[in-house]
Each structure stands twice: as structure tokens, then as C-alpha cells.
Amino acid sequence: MTEPLSSTLTSPLWSLGVEILVSLLIVIGAAFTCLGSVALLRLRDFYSRLHGPTKATTLGVGSLLIASSIFFSAQGPGLSLHEILVALFLFITAPVGAHLMAKAALHLRVRGQSGLPPDALLDGQGVAQPDPQAAPRPVPRPASRIDADPLRDAD
Amino acid sequence: MTRLLPHPILSLMLLGLWLLLVNSVSVGQLLLGLVLAWAIPLYTARFWVSRVRVRRPLVLLRLLGVVLYDMLVANLSVARLVSGPIARIHPGFVRVPLRVQGNVAVSLLANIVSLTPGTVSVFLSADQRELIVHALQADDPEAIIGVIRHRYEKPLLDALEQV
Numbered sequence: 511m512t513e514p515l516s517s518t519l520t521s522p523l524w525s526l527g528v529e530i531l532v533s534l535l536i537v538i539g540a541a542f543t544c545l546g547s548v549a550l551l552r553l554r555d556f557y558s559r560l561h562g563p564t565k566a567t568t569l570g571v572g573s574l575l576i577a578s579s580i581f582f583s584a585q586g587p588g589l590s591l592h593e594i595l596v597a598l599f600l601f602i603t604a605p606v607g608a609h610l611m612a613k614a615a616l617h618l619r620v621r622g623q624s625g626l627p628p629d630a631l632l633d634g635q636g637v638a639q640p641d642p643q644a645a646p647r648p649v650p651r652p653a654s655r656i657d658a659d660p661l662r663d664a665d
Numbered sequence: 666m667t668r669l670l671p672h673p674i675l676s677l678m679l680l681g682l683w684l685l686l687v688n689s690v691s692v693g694q695l696l697l698g699l700v701l702a703w704a705i706p707l708y709t710a711r712f713w714v715s716r717v718r719v720r721r722p723l724v725l726l727r728l729l730g731v732v733l734y735d736m737l738v739a740n741l742s743v744a745r746l747v748s749g750p751i752a753r754i755h756p757g758f759v760r761v762p763l764r765v766q767g768n769v770a771v772s773l774l775a776n777i778v779s780l781t782p783g784t785v786s787v788f789l790s791a792d793q794r795e796l797i798v799h800a801l802q803a804d805d806p807e808a809i810i811g812v813i814r815h816r817y818e819k820p821l822l823d824a825l826e827q828v
Contacts, residue, residue: 542740549747557787557799558756561743565782569740592688605779605786612787612799624757627788627797 528584535577542570555622556615564608571600671710674719676702724824731816735781743782746801757803758787761796761810765818770825771796777817784809 542565549562575593582590619626670676683698684690719725746754765774771793775786778798788797800809 542744545744545747549743552747552751553754553756554751555756557758557785558754558801560785560787560799561782561801562747564779564785565740565743568736568780568782572736588689590688592685595682595685598682601780602776605776608779608785609775609787612785616788616797622756622758622799624755624803627758627760 525584528580532577532581535573535580539570539572539574539577542573544570546570556620557612557622560608560612564604568601568604572597670703670706672706675706679705718826719824720826721824724820728817728820728824731820732777732781735816739782743801754801755804756799756801757806759784759798759800759803759806759809761798761813763794763796763818764814765821765825766793767825770821773825774813774818774821778813781817784813 546562546565549565550559553559553562575597579590579593616626680698680702683701684694687694761778763771763774765771771789775789775796778784778786778796783801785799786796787799789795790797798809798813800806803809
């Protein structure tokens with residue numbers, strides 16, 4: 511009466527459905543990854559640009575991975591689940607990378623569109639202060655175009 | 666028990682990780698995974714300075730669902746934001762006072778904040794009392810703080826316990 515599962519899985523209608531689903535997911539994933547790059551290109555300051563890449567990984571890469579998982583599960587004998595690992599590692603590393611880059615930028619006082627958080631917070635507690643007793647060290651000035659820094663000139 | 670198996674949750678995760686890596690569940694791989702899940706936490710114990718106990722795992726699971734859903738929804742809104750006129754975006758820093766304590770909980774919260782679009786955690790004060798967040802649309806800082814506190818921090822507070 512009812513067809514065995516294996517013949518359902520190889521029926522042309524089933525594989526057509528899988529292919530449509532996979533293609534849709536790939537297009538969605540590519541679109542969001544592309545938008546991440548567009549954000550990188552269009553946004554105006556360093557901190558805003560950080561948003562692009564961290565976001566592209568979540569939805570863009572996420573749906574590409576789901577597509578991969580579905581495709582290889584439908585093809586192969588068993589479930590293909592190690593895409594979960596790719597997502598897991600990306601979700602762990604992307605925010606940490608963004609955080610470190612932002613922290614480095616704050617340390618160099620790269621100014622964003624909306625200024626900087628109060629110096630007292632960054633200096634007094636967060637970033638290690640140079641010892642005032644020690645011989646004066648030349649302040650490392652970032653030779654970056656973004657850093658037209660009135661704060662540094664004031665002190 | 667704690668001497669031999671210092672981090673049961675980590676062990677469980679490592680076992681799952683191993684099985685996913687080899688992409689098969691056979692008796693051999695299961696045994697190998699069990700050995701790894703037992704040995705790795707034992708030999709990296711000194712690295713894990715702060716420990717947490719999961720008091721309410723269901724709350725954590727629910728948080729995972731909330732975060733996944735928020736990622737989906739907020740991705741769309743950020744996509745709309747960056748594809749529209751750029752002048753309409755007013756980015757800014759928001760200082761979020763933290764109630765969660767301990768390395769694990771704070772880093773979990775910071776990661777969640779970065780993964781949910783519109784906000785990236787950029788700085789943590791040395792006493793771990795304040796997290797500075799960069800928001801793509803910072804017109805209403807109170808709303809951002811509210812979302813972080815109620816949607817993400819509250820479940821972490823309820824579910825995790827510093828040991």
C-alpha cells in the first residue's frame with residue numbers, strides 16, 4: 511500500500527522539492543552575506559562597519575549551512591549534521607573577533623560618528639595606564655585616516 | 666566525583682562535538698569520544714578558573730530559542746537599515762550596567778549582544794560592572810538597555826549560578 515521510505519526518498523517529486531528548498535536557502539544566504547558586505551562598504555565609521563561582518567555570519571552563513579545539511583542528508587545515507595559545528599564555531603568566534611577589534615580601536619581612540627565613550631571609563635579601569643613615574647614614552651599615534659583626533663591634541 | 670569529572674557539562678559538549686566532527690555514531694567513536702570528553706576537561710582544568718552551575722537548564726534552552734528568533738528578525742531590520750539611506754542611521758555607544766557576575770555569564774551575555782544584530786559589545790569595564798555596546802541605531806538608548814536586561818540578562822541571571 512504505502513510506498514517504502516527509500517522509494518519515496520528517491521522519487522523525482524521529492525528530489526525536486528529538495529532542490530527547490532536548497533536553492534531558496536542558498537539564494538537567501540547569499541543575499542544576506544552580500545548585504546553584510548554592502549554594510550561594510552556603505553557605513554561610515556569603524557564601529558558601524560563592525561556590524562556588517564558579524565551579522566552576515568548569523569543569517570547568511572546560517573542558511574547556507576542549513577542548505578548544505580539538507581542537500582547532503584538527502585543525497586547520502588545518513589543525516590549530515592557537522593554543519594552545526596561550522597555554525598557553532600562561527601557564532602563563538604565572530605563576536606569575539608569583533609569585540610577585540612572594537613577594543614583595539616577604542617584603545618587607539620578611533621573616533622566614530624558619535625564620539626567616544628568617556629575617557630575615564632576606558633582609561634581608569636579598562637585599558638592599562640602607563641606608569642606616570644616611568645620615563646615618558648612617545649605616545650603611539652595611529653597613522654590612520656579615520657583618526658582626526660581632537661581629544662589627543664587637547665591633552 | 667568533582668576531581669575525576671570536573672566539568673560534566675563541558676564533557677557532554679565535547680562528546681557531542683566529537684560525534685558531530687566524525688559525523689557518525691558507532692560504538693568505537695562513542696568510546697573514543699567518551700575518553701576525550703573525560704580527559705580534555707581534566708587536563709585543561711587549570712584554564713577554567715570560574716565555574717558555573719546551571720540551575721535551570723530549561724531557562725537556558727528558552728534563551729537559546731529567543732536569541733535565534735531575535736537573530737532572524739533583527740537581521741531583517743538591519744538589512745533594511747543598511748540598504749536604505751545611510752543618513753538615517755544614528756550610531757552611538759550605549760553603556761549597559763551589568764547585573765550578571767562571573768566570566769562565563771558575562772562572556773555569554775557579551776556574545777549574545779554581538780550576535781543579535783544592531784548591537785556589538787565593544788568594551789567591558791575592568792570591574793565587569795559595565796558593558797559598552799555599540800548600537801547601529803542608538804536613538805533610544807533606554808530601549809536598548811531594556812532589551813538587553815530583560816530578554817538576555819534576566820534568563821542568564823536565573824539560570825546560572827556562580828560556583
